Amino acid sequence: MSRVGGFSLLQLLMTLLLGGIVLSFAIPAWSGMVRDRVLQAYISRLNVLLLRARNDALLRQQPVHVCAVNMKLNQDPQGCFASPPLSAGERLWSEGVLLYQDRAGGRLALYDSKEALQVLPLKATPAAPQLLVSVPRFEVGEWGGLKNVQSVRFTVQDQHGGCQQLLVSVPMRIRALPC
Template sequence: MGIASQAGLTLLELMTALAIAAIGGSLAMPLLGQSLERQRLRSHGLALLGCLQYARAEALRRNQPVYLCAANLKRNRELQGCLPSPGGARQTWPEGALVFADRGGVGNGYYDSGERLRLAMFDGAQVAVRVPMRQLALTAEGRLQAAEAVVFRLASLSGRHCLSLTVAADGRASLGAMDDACR
């Protein structure tokens, strides 16, 4: 009869493997955090881009102005309307973007109950969305009523990553490249 061999790991081998795994994990965590931050910023940018493209398409389809404003949400995330403007040159859209069209030819340019076409919700605790105005209007031809380009600036709250979204005067929106040097 032969000597029985033992299978398994010794305590020293197990502790060494755990130490190597802990070192590898500690090196990967900051990169994972930055990757998640960049992805969160990109998803907010894509949601806003989708709203802008939808608003332009609806303006063309309905042959009437369509509006995009900063959403005002209740605690339970139910829509109340457009966020009132605090004044100043730079506005923040912390809760989301609301696309609406006046119904029945009223044409007052203000959100009334039941006029919602699309709503994109933002996480204001993670991403700051800044724009020079509280509301954009797209004409029946799909152009910006302001007749000049508008730039949305999205930034992670850590300030490490930025993204810009430009709406040209003709109403077409485009998402810029991710920028790691926010200004």
């Protein structure tokens, strides 16, 4: 039997089969890597937010308040949750984080409209990670350090068990930790 050229059907099927086997190992590893990158991105954004709180407190010589944001339907900050719900002994900041600084004429230590410095929203989707925080709210004092608390632990976790932590300790030392 002579062959003119090209591939036989059997060779083509074997190549497709081997390619499928290789992909079956690669795809789960790829999705795990993507989930880890999403958690790392949230931790990085949270780190930048906390550095912003420290810098604003130092520059303006006035405390910056950090709390669980309560978003309006149009995604503008409405204020802080007075008591975020507990989950596994920690506070669930389900909608994200709000930084604000009191202005003259407003209510002291409470969010008034247009006092927001920055908001870090969490997407309200089933795939979005959860943000668990060890305290319901805290302040960064005018000296640039934590005020009235010794440490704050932020835990970002997804529904697949992936987890990253950010530990903020006195004076304002920020460290990323594995869970």
